[in-house]
Amino acid sequence: MHKDRFGHTVTGANTEALESYECALEAFNIYRGDPVGLIDQALEAAPGFVMAHVLKAYMFGLATEPEGTREAARLLAVASELSCNERESSHVAALRPLIAGNWTAAATALDLHNLHYPHDLLALQAGHLMDFYRANSRNLRDRIARVLPLWSREMPGYSIVLGLYSFGLEETGAYAHAEDTGREALDRQPLDCWAHHAVAHVMEMQGRVQDGIGWMSEREPYWSGEDNLFKVHNWWHKALYHMDLGQVERAFDIYDRHIAPDLGGVALNLVDASALLWRLHLSGLAVGDRWQAVADGWDELADGKLYPYNDWHAVMAYLGANRGDRVDAIISAFDQASSQSETDTWAQAIGMPLVRGFSAFWHEDYATSAKTLHGARFIVNAFGGSNAQRDVIDWTLAEAGLRSGDSGIARGIANERLALKPHSGLNRDFLSRALAMGDGAV
Known part of the structure; x- marks a missing residue:
């Protein structure tokens, strides 16, 4: 044998x-x-x-x-x-x-x-990805912690285990340990995209945007090659750093040069495309016809049945592309979910309020959007993605509060965000705009 x-x-x-x-x-x-x-x-x-x-x-x-x-x-x-x-x-x-x-x-x-x-x-690795897709931050960390003492530095694959552990540590807020672990993993295997992106997450969550841009730029040859299956997501991270600095044209350039050409009918890439275009829209920028290609890419992948986190991101693109029929189809599929699987439950309990909240925002019903998303954001950690990815919910909520004239929500969300990232230009702008509204609340 x-x-x-x-x-x-x-x-x-x-x-x-x-x-x-x-x-x-x-x-x-x-x-x-x-x-x-x-x-x-x-x-x-x-x-x-x-x-x-x-x-x-x-x-x-x-x-x-x-x-x-x-x-x-x-x-x-x-x-x-x-x-x-x-x-x-x-x-x-x-x-x-x-x-x-x-x-x-x-x-x-x-x-x-x-x-x-x-x-x-x-x-x-498969279990770690399952924890990621169901947003179980504790097990992202502890799945690896349970076995790490049984690994030795001489074993094949040890660097990969460190990279997995680094991301789990980051998602549970152990940022210094996560960064040290991720850097050690990369010292052993410089091509480990997961470890690289774990350190990128640390810098994003700590608001260290200049460090993040430097990190991405210095290591670009390791993560941006044509055969790299994770390159789009790493470009997405770099774009977020530029957005926090107010360098939106740099974010647009990254999208046009490095994300749009690689959509390729791949769900993970389309998630990043939808999420970045939505953030640019939140910033008051005209995204133009960029939405169309993303919406087309989702047509074969967003069925309202398999994975509602993807469907929610597809809705962002369908809204941008003015394809209300596809939004309605996903809402209908969520409504008809049979609750025979965990993903059915996610669709009804989490996917539905996110889709409705984002749809209300797009149609400028900001008060409804704020009310819907304020409740939804407390349950979304049951499915899909990372803390950085799910931040688009709070970002949308903050904008909905500002645009609906609800100074209480706007100020509260700004204060909440600044407590975690006090040096963020984006968050300081949220607070400045909220304070300029005065104390009126709708």
Whole structure:
């Protein structure tokens, strides 16, 4: 029997297939290259290689795209019919709830899996991404903390584990520890996009925008290559730094040169595009026809059923592109969610108020938007993305308060934001505008 580089026995592999699998896993670890092409080579060499099917199923199932989920279901069906050892069967069992839209059940299954197989890097990374997609900041940190003492610096993949831990630390507010851990990860593997972006998040959350621009610029060769699957998101981070400095033209330039050309029908890239254009719109800038391409990209991916966090971002683009019919279709799908899966619950309890709040804002019903988003923002940590990504909700709420003439909301949100990022030019502007309104409230 063959064993992987962590010492796990793998069923159905041969030497050639295992080599391709290891290369695919490394590419997946750092979000670079062609992990799907590599895993296809492994399956061609050994069609009964269970973990090759499992790795590919994770890659497609975690993409939050309808076609990808269907492919993941096909791969799971094949893997389920193959002879598996105990570790492989545990992976197959974790994939089932993921594909059914029950992210917490899948994440919990991998949590338990790693208690028995602490050196299973694929399980750690897949589980970490599940925690990210369900916005469970505590487990982003603690999933890794539970096993990190069992890793040594000499082990393959140690730098990747540090990168995962860095992001979990950042999302739970341990910024200094997160930055130190992320920098150590990058000292060991400079191409680790996840570790790089964890440090970028630290600087964003601390309002260290000049440091952030320097960080992105100095390391640009490591994260901006054509084969880098995470480059759009890192460009998005750089654009946010420029926006906080009031350098909106720089943000537009980043969008036009580095985000718009790489939308490619990829949900993660379209999320970034929608979110950046929405922030530019909030800043009072004319986005123009940029919305159209983003809206078109969402047509095959936003179905109101698979992942409501994506659907909410699609609504931003549909509003901008004046496609009310697509907004109505997503609202209708949310209304009809059967509550048979966790994502159905997210759609009704979280997706719906966000869509309604953002729609009200777009249609200049700022009072309704403020009222809706003020309540919604306290429940959104149950699904989707990072603290930095979800900040667009509070940003929209602040603008809704200002534009509706509600000085109480406007001042309160500005004070709240300044308490966390006192040097933010954007937040100081919010407070200045709120104070200029006087004490009247609607």
